[in-house]
């Protein structure tokens with residue numbers, strides 16, 4: 677039997693990784709696990725997680741690992757995640773990537789494939805400004821991009837060092853990107 681597949685979607689804010697992850701997950705019939713979505717839902721519902729995370733998300737800062745790591749572990753152990761999943765927005769730091777490696781080793785029989793959606797910075801800013809999410813103000817966008825460069829970009833090097841990165845040009849019409857991703861994963 678082939679190993680179940682975990683797909684890890686990397687890319688800066690505004691790269692379209694959420695949209696693409698959602699389309700591909702529906703296509704492959706595996707869960708799309710977005711930490712940003714989980715946090716936004718928790719904030720909207722006013723759960724204890726939401727209350728603790730709100731300040732960080734509003735500012736465009738990363739929420740502390742204590743709030744997320746157990747949650748990821750639980751989510752990847754759920755029944756619907758046993759045949760595969762797409763992680764969107766996690767790992768966001770090298771520490772989270774190391775945690776995920778350990779977790780996958782624990783779960784066993786999982787191969788992970790990392791996709792990095794590449795989009796020029798000027799395009800990202802334009803997209804984010806037109807998106808209108810609550811954390812998409814000009815100041816927060818600038819900050820989220822800074823956080824991305826300082827804390828998340830090193831995750832690319834982490835996987836690159838193991839030859840695990842699949843770079844995908846994210847500056848194309850969405851349908852074209854979807855086709856490339858589908859071909860890459862199923863091909």
Ligand code: AMP
Pocket residue numbers: 689711712713715732733734736737738739740744764765766767768769772820
């Ligand atoms: P996203 O929808 O992926 O852009 O995430 C929105 C916000 O949720 C981020 O700006 C962070 O505040 C928080 N967030 C999402 N994923 C993570 C993560 N893996 N680690 C820390 N914070 C996260």
